[in-house]
Amino acid sequence: EWVNFIKFFHRIIDRFEMTKEQNVTFKRNLPDQAMFVEIDEDKLTQVLYNIISNALKYSPEGGQVTFSVEERGKWMVVSVSDQGMGIPKKSIGKIFDRFYRVDKARTRKMGGTGLGLAIAKEIVDAHGGNIWAESEEGKGTTISFSLPYERAEEDEWS
Ligand code: ATP
Ligand code: MG
Numbered sequence: 001e002w003v004n005f006i007k008f009f010h011r012i013i014d015r016f017e018m019t020k021e022q023n024v025t026f027k028r029n030l031p032d033q034a035m036f037v038e039i040d041e042d043k044l045t046q047v048l049y050n051i052i053s054n055a056l057k058y059s060p061e062g063g064q065v066t067f068s069v070e071e072r073g074k075w076m077v078v079s080v081s082d083q084g085m086g087i088p089k090k091s092i093g094k095i096f097d098r099f100y101r102v103d104k105a106r107t108r109k110m111g112g113t114g115l116g117l118a119i120a121k122e123i124v125d126a127h128g129g130n131i132w133a134e135s136e137e138g139k140g141t142t143i144s145f146s147l148p149y150e151r152a153e154e155d156e157w158s
Contacts (some may be wrong), residue, residue: 003041004034005076005147006069012048013067016056024059029068035076037147043123050116051080051143057110058084058141075129076149079142086137095133096121120145 009030017026055065063083070077087095091102101114117131124131124145131145 002036003039005037006030006035016052023061024056025064027064027066031069036152037076037149039127047120047123050120055080055082058082060084075146077144077146079144081140081142083140086139086141087135088137092133092135
């Protein structure tokens with residue numbers, strides 16, 4: 001159905017902000033005006049849950065997680081950035097594969113099965129979007145995805 005993604009995203013971030021146990025600050029770069037996209041809300045909740053869980057899991061004490069949404073031509077681009085350990089260049093193409101986990105030793109203590117991002121990719125693909133990662137080791141990671149977006153005509157006149 002058609003969903004105001006901005007309101008929907010705020011609600012999800014709120015939930016993480018209320019339940020987080022770590023000392024991590026949240027920063028929201030979300031537009032004030034509504035952005036409507038045609039999505040399965042439950043599925044996109046899963047996508048965001050998987051991405052945000054990783055950002056928190058890999059965030060250092062006192063780190064910041066930044067959430068952003070922007071319009072890029074015919075796409076809405078959603079990003080979640082953290083200041084964690086990052087992902088080595090040689091692994092970045094593989095993190096969306098099922099059961100892939102960077103550095104077994106390092107991640108064993110973190111728990112998880114290596115399915116979170118594979119599931120996120122499946123869902124984003126099914127919505128006609130793309131998902132990708134940018135990362136610098138020791139500095140942090142940004143996971144972004146795009147969804148087809150057409151600005152409503154009313155918005156153009158308001
Ligand atoms: P699961 O999500 O199934 O609990 P997981 O978190 O290990 O397990 P994915 O979410 O698919 O699996 O992530 C795959 C791998 O990519 C992770 O094991 C981790 O090595 C790496 N990764 C994902 N997100 C981040 C991040 N924000 N910072 C650093 N590494 C990351
Ligand atoms: Mg995960």
